[in-house]
Amino acid sequence: MTAGYADSGDGKLYYEIEGKGEVLVLVHAGFVDSRMWGGQWNDFTQHYRVLRFDMRGFGKSDPAAGPVSRRQDLYLLLQELGIEHAHILGCSMGGETAIDFTLEHPEMVLSLTVVSGTPGGFEMRGPPPSKVLEMLQALEQGDMDRASDLQIRLWVDGTFRQPEQVDSRVRTYAAEMNRIAVKNRTWATADANPLNPLNPPAVGRLAEINVPALIMAGSLDNPEILRAADLLANEIKGAKKIIIPDSAHVPNMEKPAEFNRIVLDFLSRL
Numbered sequence: 001m002t003a004g005y006a007d008s009g010d011g012k013l014y015y016e017i018e019g020k021g022e023v024l025v026l027v028h029a030g031f032v033d034s035r036m037w038g039g040q041w042n043d044f045t046q047h048y049r050v051l052r053f054d055m056r057g058f059g060k061s062d063p064a065a066g067p068v069s070r071r072q073d074l075y076l077l078l079q080e081l082g083i084e085h086a087h088i089l090g091c092s093m094g095g096e097t098a099i100d101f102t103l104e105h106p107e108m109v110l111s112l113t114v115v116s117g118t119p120g121g122f123e124m125r126g127p128p129p130s131k132v133l134e135m136l137q138a139l140e141q142g143d144m145d146r147a148s149d150l151q152i153r154l155w156v157d158g159t160f161r162q163p164e165q166v167d168s169r170v171r172t173y174a175a176e177m178n179r180i181a182v183k184n185r186t187w188a189t190a191d192a193n194p195l196n197p198l199n200p201p202a203v204g205r206l207a208e209i210n211v212p213a214l215i216m217a218g219s220l221d222n223p224e225i226l227r228a229a230d231l232l233a234n235e236i237k238g239a240k241k242i243i244i245p246d247s248a249h250v251p252n253m254e255k256p257a258e259f260n261r262i263v264l265d266f267l268s269r270l
Contacts, residue, residue: 006053006080008073011062015053015077019045022110023086024267026052027074029116029250030093030191031151032177033059039256040263047264048087053077055094057186059177064190070097071104072196078108087267089113092155092249093191096120099232100198102209111270112236113214113263116221116249118228121201125224129154139188148175148182158220158248170253206235213239214266218247218254225249240266 001018016034024044026037034052037044044050054061056068074097078086087110090098095117102109118124131154138147156174157166181187213236217229226243233241242262247254 014060017051019049024048025086027090027094029091043260057184063184067195068190069195071100087111091115111212115216119202121203155249215241218251219245220248
């Protein structure tokens, strides 16, 4: 495995790359870091040259000093590594980034896999979950432990489960990653008002995507995430949608064997 740091212009991005063949890029969710793909690494690197990286403000990458363009950071990373074409797989905020990147650089994308993601401009219906408001309040008050706990409740446990119903190892690992982003105040600094958002936003442009696409979500995630999965599957021509049972926002961490089988089967058929 090769690990290193790439220059994004406003800070260093930590990355790891391993394997041979076509490149598969893994873009993590916006509350953890690239270690969320630990359950995929060995399986995926047997078939592909796999790249994972920490977005600015996460993991081993530099904290964000201000608003960030996530798709531009991804582009600069691929440029620095000399990667011209890749399969792009993103979870949650990483999925939104993958969609934006595909729309902006279609010539670079071999396939698109979106996990628990919403397209830019997607408007959530109904009131936000109460834990979202509590989390924002905890951040404002500087109560980082509570803010981190609420993020794990929101995303790992999901809408329909209590903590004791979830694998404690998954919760503990996610919390370890999450505390870095919370300490760095990454969401408020970098993503609450992102730099140079795609204009017009992706939600109205999904029909422009013309690469093989796989849409995935966990059955126990927020219903609005599942509605977004339906939208993506309906609007992207030929997209395949799979819902993974008994998992929430990070099905790859909860059901790694099933997740890996689905992704590798999708990619092998291209």
